Amino acid sequence: MKRRLVLIGNGMAAARTVEEILERGGGDLFEITMFGDEPYGNYNRIMLSQVLSGEEDESGIFLNDLSWYEENGISLRAPVRITRIDRFAKLVYGDDGSSTPYDILVVATGSRSFVPPMQGIYREDGNLTPGVLGFRSIDDTREIVRLAGQHRRAVVIGGGLLGLEAARGLQSHGVQVEVLHAAGHLMNQQLDAPGGAILKSSIEALGITVRLNARAVALRGEHHVEAVQLDDGTEIEADLVVLAAGIRPNVDVAVTSGFTVERAIVVDDRMGTADDPDVFAVGECAQHRGEVYGLVAPIWEQARVLADHLTGARPDARYHGSRTTTKLKVAGVDVASMGITAPERDDDEFVVFSEPRRGVYKSVIIRDDRLIGATLIGDVKKAAFLIQAFDRGLALPEERVGLLFDLGATSAEPSVADLPDEVQVCNCNGVSKCTLVKTVQEGEKTVSGVMDKTKAGKGCGSCKSLVRQIVEWAAGDEVQADPAEHYYVPGIPLAKPELMSRIREQRLYSVSAVFAALAPGGNEDAKSKMGLTSLLRTMWPQDFVDERDGRFINDRVHANIQRDGTFSVVPQMKGGVTSVDQLRTIADVAEKYQVPMIKLTGGQRIDLLGIPKEDLPKVWADLDMPSGYAYGKSFRTVKTCVGSDFCRFGLGDSTALGVAIETRFQGIESPGKVKMAVSGCPRNCAESLVKDIGIVAVEGGRWEIYVGGAAGAHIRKGDLLTTVDTPEEVLTISGRFLQYYRENAKWLERTYAFVPRLGLDHIRAEMEKDAAGLDERMQQTVEGYRDPWKEGREPAVPGQFRTSLPLISLPQVPVRDGSTALGGRAGRSTTADPRLPIPEGR
Amino acid sequence: MTAVSTGIVLGAVDEIPPGEGRAYQVGGRTIAVFRLRSGALRAFPGVCPHAGGPLADAQTDENVLICPLHLNTWDLATGCSRSGQPDLEVVRVHEAEGQIMIQI
Ligand code: SRM
Ligand SMILES: Cc1cc2nc3c(=O)[nH]c(=O)nc-3n(C[C@H](O)[C@H](O)[C@H](O)COP(=O)(O)OP(=O)(O)OC[C@H]3O[C@@H](n4cnc5c(N)ncnc54)[C@H](O)[C@@H]3O)c2cc1C
Numbered sequence: 001m002k003r004r005l006v007l008i009g010n011g012m013a014a015a016r017t018v019e020e021i022l023e024r025g026g027g028d029l030f031e032i033t034m035f036g037d038e039p040y041g042n043y044n045r046i047m048l049s050q051v052l053s054g055e056e057d058e059s060g061i062f063l064n065d066l067s068w069y070e071e072n073g074i075s076l077r078a079p080v081r082i083t084r085i086d087r088f089a090k091l092v093y094g095d096d097g098s099s100t101p102y103d104i105l106v107v108a109t110g111s112r113s114f115v116p117p118m119q120g121i122y123r124e125d126g127n128l129t130p131g132v133l134g135f136r137s138i139d140d141t142r143e144i145v146r147l148a149g150q151h152r153r154a155v156v157i158g159g160g161l162l163g164l165e166a167a168r169g170l171q172s173h174g175v176q177v178e179v180l181h182a183a184g185h186l187m188n189q190q191l192d193a194p195g196g197a198i199l200k201s202s203i204e205a206l207g208i209t210v211r212l213n214a215r216a217v218a219l220r221g222e223h224h225v226e227a228v229q230l231d232d233g234t235e236i237e238a239d240l241v242v243l244a245a246g247i248r249p250n251v252d253v254a255v256t257s258g259f260t261v262e263r264a265i266v267v268d269d270r271m272g273t274a275d276d277p278d279v280f281a282v283g284e285c286a287q288h289r290g291e292v293y294g295l296v297a298p299i300w301e302q303a304r305v306l307a308d309h310l311t312g313a314r315p316d317a318r319y320h321g322s323r324t325t326t327k328l329k330v331a332g333v334d335v336a337s338m339g340i341t342a343p344e345r346d347d348d349e350f351v352v353f354s355e356p357r358r359g360v361y362k363s364v365i366i367r368d369d370r371l372i373g374a375t376l377i378g379d380v381k382k383a384a385f386l387i388q389a390f391d392r393g394l395a396l397p398e399e400r401v402g403l404l405f406d407l408g409a410t411s412a413e414p415s416v417a418d419l420p421d422e423v424q425v426c427n428c429n430g431v432s433k434c435t436l437v438k439t440v441q442e443g444e445k446t447v448s449g450v451m452d453k454t455k456a457g458k459g460c461g462s463c464k465s466l467v468r469q470i471v472e473w474a475a476g477d478e479v480q481a482d483p484a485e486h487y488y489v490p491g492i493p494l495a496k497p498e499l500m501s502r503i504r505e506q507r508l509y510s511v512s513a514v515f516a517a518l519a520p521g522g523n524e525d526a527k528s529k530m531g532l533t534s535l536l537r538t539m540w541p542q543d544f545v546d547e548r549d550g551r552f553i554n555d556r557v558h559a560n561i562q563r564d565g566t567f568s569v570v571p572q573m574k575g576g577v578t579s580v581d582q583l584r585t586i587a588d589v590a591e592k593y594q595v596p597m598i599k600l601t602g603g604q605r606i607d608l609l610g611i612p613k614e615d616l617p618k619v620w621a622d623l624d625m626p627s628g629y630a631y632g633k634s635f636r637t638v639k640t641c642v643g644s645d646f647c648r649f650g651l652g653d654s655t656a657l658g659v660a661i662e663t664r665f666q667g668i669e670s671p672g673k674v675k676m677a678v679s680g681c682p683r684n685c686a687e688s689l690v691k692d693i694g695i696v697a698v699e700g701g702r703w704e705i706y707v708g709g710a711a712g713a714h715i716r717k718g719d720l721l722t723t724v725d726t727p728e729e730v731l732t733i734s735g736r737f738l739q740y741y742r743e744n745a746k747w748l749e750r751t752y753a754f755v756p757r758l759g760l761d762h763i764r765a766e767m768e769k770d771a772a773g774l775d776e777r778m779q780q781t782v783e784g785y786r787d788p789w790k791e792g793r794e795p796a797v798p799g800q801f802r803t804s805l806p807l808i809s810l811p812q813v814p815v816r817d818g819s820t821a822l823g824g825r826a827g828r829s830t831t832a833d834p835r836l837p838i839p840e841g842r
Numbered sequence: 843m844t845a846v847s848t849g850i851v852l853g854a855v856d857e858i859p860p861g862e863g864r865a866y867q868v869g870g871r872t873i874a875v876f877r878l879r880s881g882a883l884r885a886f887p888g889v890c891p892h893a894g895g896p897l898a899d900a901q902t903d904e905n906v907l908i909c910p911l912h913l914n915t916w917d918l919a920t921g922c923s924r925s926g927q928p929d930l931e932v933v934r935v936h937e938a939e940g941q942i943m944i945q946i
């Protein structure tokens with residue numbers, strides 16, 4: 001019969017322990033139950049920093065979703081908090097009133113944020129004062145993000161790893177951030193004082209204020225925090241306070257249930273508790289040989305040892321403690337550190353390089369020819385080598401400076417071939433070189449496949465390039481590019497050129513025809529529909545059979561969906577030029593439909609935001625203007641400057657050309673958005689150098705055409721495609737490039753990726769080779785264009801404009817009519833009247 | 843033999859174009875009903891558990907639905923999240939003589 005294995009905690013240690021147990025065939029030995037007091041499956045806590053900073057989406061950090069528990073027969077009981085263990089009856093009691101028997105119990109309760117003793121930090125009911133938060137869980141992170149949107153000034157208490165990551169994350173939400181750190185330099189656990197000082201300037205260069213030797217003793221604010229008070233009487237205004245002053249192991253259950261607890265639950269080398277042979281502890285709640293770890297790498301080692309024991313795979317497995325290395329996950333500020341921070345003995349070698357102006361600091365500490373400590377700030381190129389030298393005690397180069405810099409050919413850096421097998425490559429998920437190599441030998445020859453199977457590179461991501469190198473080395477000639485990487489859409493195993501030729505040969509005019517003919521098993525794939533719709537429309541401007549379910553909601557109703565399920569309407573305003581009539585009509589419509597916000601967009605037109613779906617056709621009819629296509633993967637706008645008609649520097653009529661371009665290419669579907677600009681001179685007031693296609697008038701009546709520029713999520717200066725003599729040529733060449741892009745770019749690949757991928761020379765040559773064909777196909781497309789707002793006033797399919805919203809909870813987007821936006825408060829981010837002098841202390 | 847069914851009739855199946863979804867108001871609740879291309883019907887609460895997105899505006903295939911706001915996905919058969927979100931309650935739905943009928 002299976003034994004009952006119960007885990008308290010559903011965090012990183014618990015889940016890893018279960019994974020290791022399953023890997024050792026434990027699924028047949030145990031009936032597994034996991035209790036977690038967070039209402040989620042298992043997620044990668046270390047990525048919360050990236051979630052806070054917006055670099056990662058919340059859904060991207062789940063390690064095991066609910067189906068994993070199901071597939072492995074694990075019963076997940078969440079959110080249930082275990083309140084007591086009865087060792088004698090072998091039962092755990094939950095706060096839902098349940099009692100659950102176990103044969104083997106694993107405590108993996110982790111830690112919580114330390115709440116420093118400060119006056120006013122708790123309210124009378126024992127909760128934290130509103131506006132004060134820890135930074136530990138998804139819920140904390142969500143709440144911080146929510147509050148960051150409402151407040152202006154945040155204080156982070158604690159200038160360690162977590163505090164700095166929290167500060168950077170907060171700042172990305174536009175909040176002014178001050179870090180209070182009690183010690184004399186930042187990250188004092190990992191850095192020495194000079195290193196800390198250099199880090200401080202790098203952090204301050206990001207716009208974050210740092211206050212050292214700052215002991216926060218009290219909070220002011222009755223209903224909501226208003227300020228933090230320091231021991232010297234200073235008061236720092238804050239409407240949001242994030243606590244990052246350390247963590248405390250969650251040991252209450254163990255204490256009340258009679259286990260030996262010092263700083264954390266005391267365990268032996270088998271991860272067993274001192275008090276009960278059937279109860280074990282792993283992770284941050286465990287204390288092993290006096291050490292309590294706050295990082296994941298040691299936890300992976302502990303989980304392996306525990307799994308070896310529980311499954312009997314290796315009864316002699318022992319945990320001997322870990323050497324830890326840390327990395328700061330703040331974009332733009334690289335810090336890696338390991339071991340001790342300063343020499344301790346007279347004969348310790350200490351090699352330091354410091355270049356404060358560039359924010360670079362490097363030091364190593366060597367004892368008996370072994371690396372026992374290292375710090376890298378600002379330049380972490382040597383981190384991989386140092387971490388290995390530190391972990392493995394590798395021989396060090398005679399010339400010590402080789403530890404800090406790559407010295408040409410004499411570099412001591414081992415190639416991947418020389419790395420010892422056991423070296424841990426991914427420190428987040430504990431994957432060693434030999435595991436990677438084994439996975440390759442077992443037949444997985446793609447980098448992404450190996451990463452999926454081993455989870456290497458799926459933590460903080462800093463080891464990805466090393467993983468790639470090792471896989472490529474291990475697979476040798478057999479290394480395969482991940483085929484799916486080249487599919488045009490995920491559901492059909494073909495790259496774009498093959499897909500296009502099959503569609504052409506078999507005359508497939510609709511999305512469902514493509515699935516039926518080309519998808520494995522003829523199966524539809526929701527994630528592929530939008531890309532196929534776009535491609536078919538490009539290929540068959542006339543014959544395309546439109547299936548509405550192939551479109552994303554925006555393209556079904558010709559408007560952009562908003563966070564509250566309403567839509568935005570952006571009428572066409574060619575080249576950013578408008579007229580009294582247009583403005584009056586827009587004003588009338590906005591008034592009639594009580595549009596919550598009227599806004600000038602970054603694309604030089606007017607956005608009517610917050611329109612319910614059911615009103616869209618009426619709004620279009622009343623506007624009687626064409627769609628501006630602010631919602632599609634399509635040609636968008638042409639920004640222009642005033643140009644030669646009015647500007648004293650103008651060399652060409654940029655406005656007229658912009659209007660002409662927009663008239664020609666309006667609404668044309670493309671793999672990604674296409675944004676254009678025309679500037680009247682190289683001063684470039686329309687920002688032509690950072691557009692998908694940008695035109696600049698130059699002396700001599702000529703026009704430069706730039707392609708592949710961007711200034712959104714990605715910044716790139718466009719490449720000069722060519723210089724032409726007339727506006728007509730601008731239209732032809734832009735159209736030719738646009739058509740080439742439409743036919744050859746991957747789905748969602750913007751020109752800033754497309755142009756460098758193929759290379760400008762290649763693109764030029766191809767455009768020349770097929771000039772006539774490209775021009776002709778573009779002409780067909782232009783002629784086939786129909787404005788969706790003019791045609792779309794009668795529903796194309798039943799219920800096209802029926803609301804999808806619950807009727808009760810509208811509106812969620814705050815209404816900002818002209819009077820409030822322009823008079824009282826300029827939006828949500830300011831509570832004070834922006835016209836008044838700024839109060840002191842802000 | 844005619845099947846006898848009980849439940850609430852929401853409207854004609856034809857009101858939903860193949861492959862799309864539509865929202866229906868039932869008492870105080872919004873229910874999103876999807877008509878798959880195979881003809882099968884699926885129904886769930888209309889409000890996305892992630893951040894309140896309008897699920898009836900989702901894209902679907904035979905297996906999953908994708909919320910329009912942040913592209914989280916759910917299994918159409920079980921309502922289970924495939925991207926770490928809370929699961930969706932499955933609302934029982936079937937077609938009876940051309941009408942959409944649900945049981946709640
Ligand atoms: C309305 C507008 C902001 C504004 O109030 O000014 C806007 C609003 C949105 N932008 Fe933008 N972008 C707007 C100008 C820009 C610009 C500036 C420009 O066009 O000159 C950029 C940088 C240029 C560029 O495109 O690279 C810009 C770069 C982005 C990006 C990043 C694209 C990239 O790959 O770098 C996204 C995300 C995406 O496309 O996946 C995005 C996505 C969005 C979306 C559509 C997000 C979404 O999917 O819902 C926003 C819709 C908000 C809404 O609820 O309606 N928006 N966005 C601007 C509309 C311009 C217009 O009239 O068409
Ligand atoms: C923002 C952030 C960034 C980090 N970055 C890094 C990094 O870059 N590198 C690194 O190595 N480490 C990092 N860490 C630390 C790392 O996340 C932890 O070391 C790791 O999560 C500890 O795992 P654990 O399972 O012991 O605890 P946890 O992951 O905290 O899991 C414990 C779980 O048990 C639950 N629980 C507690 N008590 C009970 C109870 N009585 N009943 C039921 N459930 C209970 C908790 O709610 C929690 O879900 C970071 C941590 C944070 C918060």
Ligand code: SF4
Pocket residue numbers: none
């Ligand atoms: S409008 Fe653009 S920049 Fe602003 S929040 Fe939306 S996507 Fe981000």
Ligand code: FES
Pocket residue numbers: 890891892893894895909910911912913914
């Ligand atoms: S609201 Fe549905 S995925 Fe975010």
